[in-house]
Amino acid sequence: MKRIVTHNEAETIEAGKAFAQELFPGSVAALFGDLGSGKTRFAKGVSSGLGLKENVTSPTFTIVNEHRGGRLPLYHFDFYRLRSISELNEIGFEDYIFGNGVCVIEWADMIQEKLPSKRFDIHFLSGENENDRIITITKL
Numbered sequence: 568m569k570r571i572v573t574h575n576e577a578e579t580i581e582a583g584k585a586f587a588q589e590l591f592p593g594s595v596a597a598l599f600g601d602l603g604s605g606k607t608r609f610a611k612g613v614s615s616g617l618g619l620k621e622n623v624t625s626p627t628f629t630i631v632n633e634h635r636g637g638r639l640p641l642y643h644f645d646f647y648r649l650r651s652i653s654e655l656n657e658i659g660f661e662d663y664i665f666g667n668g669v670c671v672i673e674w675a676d677m678i679q680e681k682l683p684s685k686r687f688d689i690h691f692l693s694g695e696n697e698n699d700r701i702i703t704i705t706k707l
């Protein structure tokens with residue numbers, strides 16, 4: 568387990584960028600944390616670390632955004648507004664998860680039973696100060 572403490576959004580993005588160096592085709596990063604805990608900033612960093620140039624935003628209303636043109640494709644999921652697990656079939660979730668890109672999943676707790684056993688679990692907690700974030704990364 569790796570523990571990282573960041574003190575602002577830029578440091579959270581940098582943590583994601585550094586984490587991206589560990590990723591390989593088929594990597595899945597399951598992000599857990601409250602609203603505003605840094606999940607999307609971290610995903611921005613992963614995107615940058617993979618060499619993607621486009622701006623990464625949370626795909627809250629589309630469930631998944633696909634980003635290509637870097638070292639690996641990035642599939643950025645946000646399940647905050649997921650209504651039912653059956654929606655995963657509609658978007659071809661397993662094709663993404665078992666594909667050759669990197670999957671970053673915000674609100675992974677909403678689909679815990681569908682997550683692959685081999686993945687990174689990344690937990691975000693608020694720290695002592697308002698902008699501090701405690702990020703723990705566990706490779707399963």
